[in-house]
Amino acid sequence: ALLQGFQRGAHLARVGGMGGEGKTALALVLAEKLAGSYPDGQFFLDLQGTSNSPLKPEDAMAHVIRSFKGADCPLPKDMNGLSGLYQTVLSDKKVLILLDNAANREQLEPIFLSPGSALLVTSRIKFAVPGLSEDMDLDPGILPLEDAMKLLQKICGRIGDHAEKLAKLCGCLPIALRNAAYAL
Secondary structure (H helix, E strand, O other): OHHHHHOOOOEEEEEOOOOOOHHHHHHHHHHHHHHOOOOOEEEEEEEEOOOOOOOHHHHHHHHHHHHHOOOOOOOOOOOOHHHHHHHHHHOOOEEEEEEEOOHHHHHHHOOOOOOOOOEEEEEOOOOOOOOHHHHHHEEEOOOOOHHHHHHHHHOOOHHHHHHHHHHHHOOHHHHHHHHHHHHH
């Protein structure tokens, strides 16, 4: 659904939910499928939204600017100047930026892009994002028990009859399931 939304012209999507659901993995697959539509660049920025010191929007913008202008590019000291340079650098480009683990709306808003480019956001916290349509806001949730069992058996066939018990112990969370199966 998100891929189709981008193909229809959406420029913003959010994948949300609790840790372990596979938000980042899903966003990375989507970004890979969209890469050809954004030939000027694809960026992955971990916003560290669940840490004690989330990435500042100005640091995220500086990373993108320097990716185009070079590591030694002097940057404005004030937020208005930095934001203006960021928008100018990206104004004629088609880029996709995956912002992983966003903390809140305030962290995202300065990083928004001009039309032609796209943002893909992951977050554990649900918050209002200007311009985000309901059909582009996905919370995949945990896997149904049957699918969780199939995933375990696909990765490690010898799990056999223990798949249901292990799936329940892992809370049907895709990352926990994958880690448990690989460990076995």
